[in-house]
Amino acid sequence: MPVWDPITYLEFADERSRPFLDLLSRVNTPHPRLVVDLGCGPGQLTASLAERWPEAQILGLDSSPEMIKQAAEFASRRVSFQVQDLRDWRPEAPVDVIISNATLQWVPRHRGLLPALVDVLSPHGWLAFQVPGNFGEPSHQLLRQLAADPRYAPTLTEVAWPSSADAASYLADLAGLGCSVDAWETTYLHVLTGPNPVFRWISGTGARPVLQALPDDLRAQFIAEYQELLNAAYSAREHGTVLPFRRIFVVASR
Secondary structure, eight states: OOOOOHHHHGGGHHHHHHHHHHHHTTOOOSOOSEEEEETOTTSHHHHHHHHHSTTOEEEEEESOHHHHHHHGGGOOSSEEEEEOOGGGOOOSSOEEEEEEESOGGGSTTGGGGHHHHHHTEEEEEEEEEEEEOOTTSHHHHHHHHHHTSTTTGGGOTTOOOOOOOOHHHHHHHHHTTTOEEEEEEEEEEEEEOSSSHHHHHHHTTTTHHHHHHSOHHHHHHHHHHHHHHHHHHSOEETTEEEEEEEEEEEEEEO
């Protein structure tokens, strides 16, 4: 499992927060008692749920001890955090709202988990998640192509590659479980600045497992080549470098 770095992840905190807020805007329940954030990351967005629902207990779960350590600074009387693999999570009581922001893409065959997540919801409970849908973009295609190079491929055989389905597939899955479903897709145009901006973005997320799996004597060379490819694919302009980022949103209620 990769070791996640909250500092690198939070460099683009504003851009990474916007999909969470857009997802949350479609969860229409006024007074939940228990809200769980699956894949809470560094915790600042999880803590904001206590403001949205001032009567709720908020629980953030993440499989990364590094992320939970960072999130602990946001803990309070109503907000708590635990190290937990969401695949093994079994709540002691029904959950009114489950939120998952940019996490399920890391779980192999995650569509198979949807029945279990719906099953732990309270009557009229809500499941809301967002996953990237940009794996066909140059940022990821170039990463895969370079990782397949014979110089690097032998050290990357165990790397986990994220993936997601389209909105229509998730809608069908959850409608088949008896849920009312709102599903949509949005492509954000993030304007990034500074040197190697797209590499800095993806090095904290999609590329991190690859970079960590490489031995020290190959990592620097891989990074230099990957940065060159990304800078050619995403040209810098006077206003910055534009990174198109498609995301898939699903909100389901029982």
